Amino acid sequence: MKNRxxxxxxxxxxxxxxxxxRVGVSRQAIIAIETGxxxxxxxxxxxxxxxxxxxxxxxFEADER
Amino acid sequence: MPLQKPNxxxxxxxxxxxxxxxxxxxxxxxxxxxxxxxxxxxxAARSAAVVIGTIGWLPLIAVITHIIRAGDEFNRGIxxxxxxxxxxxxxxxxxxxxxxxxxxxxxxxxxxxxxMIFALTWAVWIFLVKYWxxxxx
Numbered sequence: 001m002k003n004r005x006x007x008x009x010x011x012x013x014x015x016x017x018x019x020x021x022r023v024g025v026s027r028q029a030i031i032a033i034e035t036g037x038x039x040x041x042x043x044x045x046x047x048x049x050x051x052x053x054x055x056x057x058x059x060f061e062a063d064e065r
Numbered sequence: 066m067p068l069q070k071p072n073x074x075x076x077x078x079x080x081x082x083x084x085x086x087x088x089x090x091x092x093x094x095x096x097x098x099x100x101x102x103x104x105x106x107x108x109a110a111r112s113a114a115v116v117i118g119t120i121g122w123l124p125l126i127a128v129i130t131h132i133i134r135a136g137d138e139f140n141r142g143i144x145x146x147x148x149x150x151x152x153x154x155x156x157x158x159x160x161x162x163x164x165x166x167x168x169x170x171x172x173x174x175x176x177x178x179x180x181m182i183f184a185l186t187w188a189v190w191i192f193l194v195k196y197w198x199x200x201x202x
Contacts, residue, residue: 021074028199029139037198041138 002061006034008052023047081132088124095121139198147194151187158182 009019009030016034017027023044032038033048040048049056099118102110133144159179166173 025137025139029137032139032198038139038142044138 001039001063002036003033004059004061005030005048008054008059009034012052019048019051022051077135081128081135084128085125085132088128092122092125143194143198144191147187147190150194151183151190154186154190155183158186 005019009016014022015027016030020027020030024047025044029038029040033040045056045060049059052059096118099114099121102117103114104110133141136144162171162174162179165171
């Protein structure tokens, strides 16, 4: 699953650790999501979208099958 | 959502580390204590050895369970994958050892060796899965 996490995070000058704290996960989790190694659960995806003030569709994009 | 203060997170991490370390030491010492108790050979001593040998691992299991439950979904995911891989590996190791001993290449391994191998397999898989998630290109 593609995402715009890094783009939106750097726009706000947030570190990975800071974003992790805002949504209640570790920095490693943010790194893994940003690099596409880990797909977040729906509740976490909603939290991430909420802290960025965007809809979940803006933040995440499903891979073409 | 409010930011969690770094010093609170650090304190939790330090407490968790020391709890894990203490539990690990307890688990490592317990078998030796149990073996010493076992030497007495009486029914009471044998029973005590079983209890001490088993109880020694409970704090470690409790601490690890707490660490996994306290972690985020990424951390839990790592442990879930590691546990699945460790179980499959342990089963494979068990089958290989069984067939090696049936074919008389080795003598039947003791249960003490087996549970140590299984514990080690679990630890190795946690390390490997963590590495895979955090460093995969």
